[in-house]
Amino acid sequence: MAATPPYSSDSSASADADAGATTGSGLTPAFSPLYQQIKVLMLQSLQSGEWKPSAAIPSELELAARFKVSQGTVRKAIDELAAENLLVRRQGKGTFVATHAEHHVQYRFLKLFPDNGDPNSEGPAQRKIIDCKRLRASAEVARALALRPADAVLQVRRVLSFAGVPTILEDLWLPGTPFKGLTAERLAGYDGPMYALFETEFGVRMVRAEEKIRAVLPDAEQCKLLHTTQQTPLLSVERTAFTYNDTPMEMRRGLYLTDTHYYRNALN
């Protein structure tokens, strides 16, 4: 890029791939700025495993040289990836691939907090795997995971307790193929967040998620596991988690007891 001016027709941003600033098909000029093309290339490095969770990526100057653009342009690409929580910048040290492990908050996607608002006040959660079995996807699960109906899925049921009090009952479903080999023992033996295990053991990194929340009453079995009554209303939290490329990789349904905890959300 040092030789060719920006916005020129020669917008080959890298040696191995031409992202193409304009995919002119007549409709929708689809102009894409250079830093967006760089971002796509970096996303590929993340997805392919070239850059692994918690590892440092090349320095900005190195990347600028590799992609033949200025440092400012790769900075803008990194800025966006950092804003999406895919990368973490550390001044003086480098830029690192984000991870669900070694994250100072244990559960990044868990929005349930004790009434006093301080998750540290109750210590780490106790986890108990109730069940983990292989079965065929129901219509609902298949839709959520973009599978064919009756494809193999893994189903896990577990209970989370805080200060010894059962508070969350979770059922979750994972696509069978990427998670082949996952067992109840494997889950029980791991002491970090589940999403951290997915990263290290199966190379699946959850990037974002969506939740649908409702108020419900539990059935008899759910009551027993949560030590509560059928008259106690619970939060039903249905989550779909995605890897790169918006690929759904987990469907989860949680029942939250909210007598001593609440679901916190920030609106901007």
Added chain:
Amino acid sequence: MAATPPYSSDSSASADADAGATTGSGLTPAFSPLYQQIKVLMLQSLQSGEWKPSAAIPSELELAARFKVSQGTVRKAIDELAAENLLVRRQGKGTFVATHAEHHVQYRFLKLFPDNGDPNSEGPAQRKIIDCKRLRASAEVARALALRPADAVLQVRRVLSFAGVPTILEDLWLPGTPFKGLTAERLAGYDGPMYALFETEFGVRMVRAEEKIRAVLPDAEQCKLLHTTQQTPLLSVERTAFTYNDTPMEMRRGLYLTDTHYYRNALN
């Protein structure tokens, strides 16, 4: 800034105020980059009403001249303000002060959606003011609004219906002083979002909010207003909304019926 180098001790970013790059009190050097100081100055222009909701702010070059910095520096300040939804950029037209009115989504802070996920499918909500009265703040409300207990507050109760079905029952409390003159008639006569009325009539712009969500069972009165039974679990959504400077300006408690709707949340 054109004459003095960056990071110099003469970091007076504007003619009328010296934001001071370092408030050196011995501890915590508190280094603040230039664009952050610019951001603070722009925040003051927003807060003081110099720049009003939906109006255009000066162009980047004008601001650069006013603050005696480069265009890139004011861009970075604007970038952050836009990321916080305080400003909206429109290429070719200018940068505008964000507003709760004329926003293509009617209720920016309302996260309840119909099961099909499309809020347009059910048309606009019907609003009915049940009550609007002046009273003294309870301990809980006083705490949430940072008032003294027994200070005057306004209490409003209303019901929102979708397709004719009562779905949300809301109680909300506003500090008496800033909202002096607000009446049920005033609320009922306005057809835009409540937060838009707050902007135009009282000069109060809600900037962000926090919600605490629980599952609850309604009492008899709540049941009547929502046309439901005491055995139907509801979402209790407790919201505190803030203006500039993190000043709480509204406390609200909503009861959401979630048999045909759900609360949607995006996790990043």
Added chain:
DNA sequence: AAGTGGTCTAGACCACAAC
């Protein structure tokens, strides 16, 4: 054609961390 935001560059220098 003029004005506004958006992109890109090259270079200088600061803050922070590690050796």
Added chain:
DNA sequence: TTGTGGTCTAGACCACTTG
């Protein structure tokens, strides 16, 4: 001292909107 991210600048040019 070196290397990394972070800030700031000045200038060129592109994309979009409006007259």
